[in-house]
Amino acid sequence: MAVVAELGETVSKLRQAYESSRTRSLAWRQAQLRGLLRLLKEQQETAFEALHEDLGKHRAEAYRDEVGLLMKSANEALRQLGKWMTPEKVWVPLVAFPATGQIVPEPLGVILIFACWNVPLGLSLEPLIGAIAAGNAVALKPSELSPCTAKFLAENVGKYMDAAAVKVVQGGPEVGEQLMEHRWDKVLFTGSPRVGRAVMAAASKHLTPVALELGGKCPCIFDMMSSARELQIAVNRIVGAKWSCCAGQACLAIDYLLVEERYLPVLLKVLKSTMKRFFSDADAMARIVSARHFERLRNLLKDREVAPSILHGGSMDAENLYIEPTILLNPPLDSAIMTEEIFGPLLPIITLKKIEDSIAFVRAMPKPLALYAFTGDAKLRRRIVEETSSGSVTFNDAVVQYAIDALPFGGVGQSGSGQYHGKYSFEMFSHKKAVMKRGYLIELTLRYPPWNERKIALMRHLYRFDYFGFVLCFLGLRR
Amino acid sequence: MAAEVARELRASFAAGRTRPVEWRAAQLRALVKMIEEKEGDISAALHADLAKPHMESYLHEISLAKASCTFALKGMKSWTKPEKVPAAITTFPSTAQIVSEPLGVVLVISAWNYPFCKSMIHCSIDPVIGAIAAGNAVVLKPSEIAPATSSLFAKLLPEYVDNSCIKVVEGGVEETTALLEQKWDKIFYTGSGTVARVVMAAAAKHLTPVALELGGKCPVIVDSNVDLHVAIKRIAVGKWGCNNGQACIAPDYIITTKAFAPELVDSLKRVIERFYGEDPLQSADLSRIVNSKHFNRLTSLVEDKKVADKIVYGGQTDEKQLKIAPTVLLDVPLDTALMTAEIFGPYLPIITVEKIEESIDFINSKTKPLAAYLFTKNKKLQDDFVANVPAGGMLVNDVALHLANPHLPFGGVGESGMGSYHGKFSFDCFSHKKAVLIRGFGGEATARYPPYTTEKQKILRGLINGSFIALILALLGFPREKR
Numbered sequence: 021m022a023v024v025a026e027l028g029e030t031v032s033k034l035r036q037a038y039e040s041s042r043t044r045s046l047a048w049r050q051a052q053l054r055g056l057l058r059l060l061k062e063q064q065e066t067a068f069e070a071l072h073e074d075l076g077k078h079r080a081e082a083y084r085d086e087v088g089l090l091m092k093s094a095n096e097a098l099r100q101l102g103k104w105m106t107p108e109k110v111w112v113p114l115v116a117f118p119a120t121g122q123i124v125p126e127p128l129g130v131i132l133i134f135a136c137w138n139v140p141l142g143l144s145l146e147p148l149i150g151a152i153a154a155g156n157a158v159a160l161k162p163s164e165l166s167p168c169t170a171k172f173l174a175e176n177v178g179k180y181m182d183a184a185a186v187k188v189v190q191g192g193p194e195v196g197e198q199l200m201e202h203r204w205d206k207v208l209f210t211g212s213p214r215v216g217r218a219v220m221a222a223a224s225k226h227l228t229p230v231a232l233e234l235g236g237k238c239p240c241i242f243d244m245m246s247s248a249r250e251l252q253i254a255v256n257r258i259v260g261a262k263w264s265c266c267a268g269q270a271c272l273a274i275d276y277l278l279v280e281e282r283y284l285p286v287l288l289k290v291l292k293s294t295m296k297r298f299f300s301d302a303d304a305m306a307r308i309v310s311a312r313h314f315e316r317l318r319n320l321l322k323d324r325e326v327a328p329s330i331l332h333g334g335s336m337d338a339e340n341l342y343i344e345p346t347i348l349l350n351p352p353l354d355s356a357i358m359t360e361e362i363f364g365p366l367l368p369i370i371t372l373k374k375i376e377d378s379i380a381f382v383r384a385m386p387k388p389l390a391l392y393a394f395t396g397d398a399k400l401r402r403r404i405v406e407e408t409s410s411g412s413v414t415f416n417d418a419v420v421q422y423a424i425d426a427l428p429f430g431g432v433g434q435s436g437s438g439q440y441h442g443k444y445s446f447e448m449f450s451h452k453k454a455v456m457k458r459g460y461l462i463e464l465t466l467r468y469p470p471w472n473e474r475k476i477a478l479m480r481h482l483y484r485f486d487y488f489g490f491v492l493c494f495l496g497l498r499r
Numbered sequence: 500m501a502a503e504v505a506r507e508l509r510a511s512f513a514a515g516r517t518r519p520v521e522w523r524a525a526q527l528r529a530l531v532k533m534i535e536e537k538e539g540d541i542s543a544a545l546h547a548d549l550a551k552p553h554m555e556s557y558l559h560e561i562s563l564a565k566a567s568c569t570f571a572l573k574g575m576k577s578w579t580k581p582e583k584v585p586a587a588i589t590t591f592p593s594t595a596q597i598v599s600e601p602l603g604v605v606l607v608i609s610a611w612n613y614p615f616c617k618s619m620i621h622c623s624i625d626p627v628i629g630a631i632a633a634g635n636a637v638v639l640k641p642s643e644i645a646p647a648t649s650s651l652f653a654k655l656l657p658e659y660v661d662n663s664c665i666k667v668v669e670g671g672v673e674e675t676t677a678l679l680e681q682k683w684d685k686i687f688y689t690g691s692g693t694v695a696r697v698v699m700a701a702a703a704k705h706l707t708p709v710a711l712e713l714g715g716k717c718p719v720i721v722d723s724n725v726d727l728h729v730a731i732k733r734i735a736v737g738k739w740g741c742n743n744g745q746a747c748i749a750p751d752y753i754i755t756t757k758a759f760a761p762e763l764v765d766s767l768k769r770v771i772e773r774f775y776g777e778d779p780l781q782s783a784d785l786s787r788i789v790n791s792k793h794f795n796r797l798t799s800l801v802e803d804k805k806v807a808d809k810i811v812y813g814g815q816t817d818e819k820q821l822k823i824a825p826t827v828l829l830d831v832p833l834d835t836a837l838m839t840a841e842i843f844g845p846y847l848p849i850i851t852v853e854k855i856e857e858s859i860d861f862i863n864s865k866t867k868p869l870a871a872y873l874f875t876k877n878k879k880l881q882d883d884f885v886a887n888v889p890a891g892g893m894l895v896n897d898v899a900l901h902l903a904n905p906h907l908p909f910g911g912v913g914e915s916g917m918g919s920y921h922g923k924f925s926f927d928c929f930s931h932k933k934a935v936l937i938r939g940f941g942g943e944a945t946a947r948y949p950p951y952t953t954e955k956q957k958i959l960r961g962l963i964n965g966s967f968i969a970l971i972l973a974l975l976g977f978p979r980e981k982r
Contacts, residue, residue, distance in 0.1 A: 089963065298949045414938070
């Protein structure tokens with residue numbers, strides 16, 4: 021009960037901070053972003069330690085996927101903030117002259133951000149950058165499954181940023197539920213579809229708008245490569261995208277691979293050699309986040325129908341929560357490993373007669389967060405873009421699209437709704453208010469009752485912006 | 500029946516019928532044709548449902564609907580073109596673009612007050628126009644409270660548009676509930692906050708995104724520094740010339756200073772008489788209340804003597820015709836229903852404050868409205884208003900017009916809703932902006948991959964920070980790897 025009361029107080033303090041207008045000025049927003057940059061610079065080593073503690077993440081991965089990207093985003097936001105905050109002028113029809121129209125971005129108010137455990141720093145701070153840039157007060161709820169990072173955030177965010185308007189709330193699902201009892205001006209949730217449903221249902225009670233970043237099974241369509249060099253590069257990228265992204269525990273990681281059956285032997289050979297090269301070192305790959313997830317992944321493999329399809333790898337170390345990079349060949353399509361998001365270092369390969377069949381295959385599954393395709397065939401590329409739907413599509417690489425600020429990041433259908441990164445983050449946490457101003461100079465009396473046929477005739481001309489016709493009609497020279 | 504409709508639309512969408520731009524344009528042109536050919540029928544239905552004057556039907560529904568179709572027809576080519584965006588040094592060489600694709604099969608539930616508009620035009624046809632322009636299949640559920648318009652839709656639409664992809668489902672709570680149980684790719688709802696919560700909760704089960712166009716108490720601040728006669732005319736037509744106050748963006752209440760109130764009330768009386776004559780209940784230019792349930796809801800708002808005593812003009816009602824005359828009240832107690840709930844009718848309370856600046860705090864003490872209005876020539880007050888009053892949209896020195904500008908997003912915030920539409924915003928409302936990145940094999944940065952040596956990490960840092968030098972090094976194959 022103490023927790024409930026405490027949470028209630030945190031929420032109302034945030035609202036007070038927002039109502040006091042302290043988060044509105046450009047200066048405040050810039051100060052927060054600079055504070056965040058200092059945090060990431062000065063506490064970088066501690067951050068790496070926390071990520072390593074929580075996930076066994078190598079510092080290179082931690083920099084590449086989290087810290088480095090965050091610093092890039094914060095710098096970009098600082099650079100663009102003035103531009104993003106400037107109202108956009110819009111065209112106003114002559115009939116309304118004199119008048120001006122603009123779209124004014126304003127903050128929504130008090131934001132709640134739920135972060136997932138796999139990219140714990142990135143998924144809390146990247147949205148935070150957007151929410152702050154838009155002038156809101158923010159509550160961050162990091163996942164309890166990444167406790168060291170949660171603690172890191174709780175200890176540092178208040179020190180480097182305005183503690184009255186940016187707060188970190190630690191705890192498990194009960195705390196999350198309690199937080200959702202309150203009204204927020206927007207909630208961003210990154211996590212599983214199951215919890216996403218619960219968050220949206222809770223939000224509906226207060227009509228709180230939500231953005232949901234969910235996962236999905238991100239397919240990788242692998243077409244014939246035209247040279248050995250390209251094949252090697254493609255496989256480098258696939259192996260990197262699957263196993264060097266938090267051991268496959270990433271919403272953007274490649275979930276499964278689709279390839280033509282005649283091409284399989286060549287692919288497998290290069291896959292295995294590359295995997296050996298990349299992961300010769302035990303600490304090159306992150307570990308599984310928790311015993312529960314380890315069990316979940318173990319069960320995917322233990323399934324009697326699935327076990328025979330293990331082609332490579334498969335060994336597990338329960339004590340160290342380590343699962344060897346594993347390849348499976350054609351597990352049954354109705355098995356859990358092919359219906360649920362894997363979120364682990366297991367890669368099923370499904371063979372097809374023709375690579376074009378991959379389009380129908382992907383369409384039969386729920387829309388994923390990302391779709392990958394390695395192909396030099398422009399026609400196939402066009403068909404993939406036009407005939408499939410996903411949060412994003414990347415050709416000849418994987419996961420890197422996350423680093424491009426100009427591209428919106430987000431899902432569609434079961435993989436979520438709402439997009440952020442770069443200016444999309446700013447927009448996600450803003451309301452675009454339409455503002456129109458008129459003067460008293462010109463007054464169109466035909467708007468007013470009592471109405472008659474003549475007024476309607478005049479209006480017809482005006483609404484078609486047929487000013488000449490309007491004048492004629494007005495002068496009685498036309499009906 | 501709802502399941503069948505959803506299934507059929509899903510099959511049509513999956514077959515790709517709604518994707519070609521030619522199909523979308525053909526549907527929109529068919530809608531324009533329908534509006535032009537059946538203008539008389541539409542007006543008659545609106546009159547049957549609401550006693551809506553022909554002028555209002557034309558102004559607010561028919562012409563705006565046509566204008567929306569035309570705007571979408573003109574804009575569609577550029578809206579459907581992919582948007583190229585700068586890729587980053589980090590992923591050099593690559594090209595990046597954003598492709599708008601339809602969400603799939605969408606459900607549009609419309610409100611009763613602007614039944615035609617709300618279903619096809621502006622408030623509602625506008626969503627349907629947007630959905631079609633964006634390449635979706637659509638189900639429209641018109642409001643059952645405007646039955647003549649609802650059945651007109653059900654009858655007319657199949658005669659003009661592709662029935663396998665655009666359907667009308669009529670009905671009340673039961674049919675709507677059945678529809679809400681199906682899986683849609685987006686739900687667009689116009690109506691009240693109470694029902695919106697039910698819609699959003701139902702959508703949550705399928706993770707369906709929603710756009711909610713709700714109402715609120717739209718305040719009008721009237722400063723003494725105005726051209727009063729013009730201001731009052733604009734307020735009056737915005738209030739009573741829009742379905743007799745039954746509009747989400749109609750002025751709900753006025754705030755002015757104690758000193759200015761008497762002059763304002765006088766002007767209102769004169770203007771109302773000019774517009775509607777001495778006996779407004781007899782005016783053909785005044786809509787009636789939609790049904791007896793709402794009629795009773797409205798008259799009960801002024802039953803309380805505390806409230807009735809504050810009537811300074813109007814107050815006449817005709818229960819048989821379901822008509823209520825334009826009514827002005829002064830200084831109604833703030834804790835009464837009239838001042839706490841959205842009125843949605845012809846009552847116009849005036850609240851007075853000492854200084855006009857206090858009106859901003861007053862508005863902010865209530866939930867965020869769909870629209871907020873200010874009449875003043877004082878630039879500072881205008882700036883203060885825009886900067887400090889959160890609202891869906893705002894208008895200075897006029898009322899409601901912003902909804903006719905297709906370049907302005909129309910929608911609420913907070914209790915007044917989420918999501919916006921009109922013009923290109925309707926198209927965007929029903930689109931998914933898919934990020935597409937195309938890379939080549941030219942630039943291969945081995946620095947990204949394990950094993951992570953110190954050398955690699957240095958280059959990686961540089962790459963992420965957009966360093967050109969790091970890029971060159973990476974492209975040249977540094978660090979050299981031992982094979």
